[in-house]
Amino acid sequence: MLKHLFPLAVLLAVFPTGRAMGGTQTKPGPQTPPAAQAPANPAAEAPRISVADAKKAIDDGKAVLVDVRSAMNYQQEHAKGAISLPTHEVAARMSELPKDKQIITYCT
DSSP states (O other): OGGGOOSEEEOOOOOOOSOOGGGOOOOOOOOOOGGGSOOSSHHHHSOEEOHHHHHHHHHTTSEEEEEOSOHHHHHHOOOTTOEEOOGGGHHHHGGGSOSSSEEEEEOO
């Protein structure tokens, strides 16, 4: 199944900053230099990894595979050992991911 999961991308989470919740106004903070701002399309700039390199990292225990599709799609079929973490749940469940391993996501 893993050979069909291309392209794989390292999870890239971009959280908006400087926005208040509930529509209240906040004082503007220091300006972020243009180079440090989030890209317009984070997925387009996410690092890519080959299937062979992903498999090696997972087999060596250096990475975990995360299926970011819906829970229903995950239940129908998924890569062996993949963790189900639908895209819309990533921010809320980020603490469930290991901090000492490479996170490899797929959505195909």
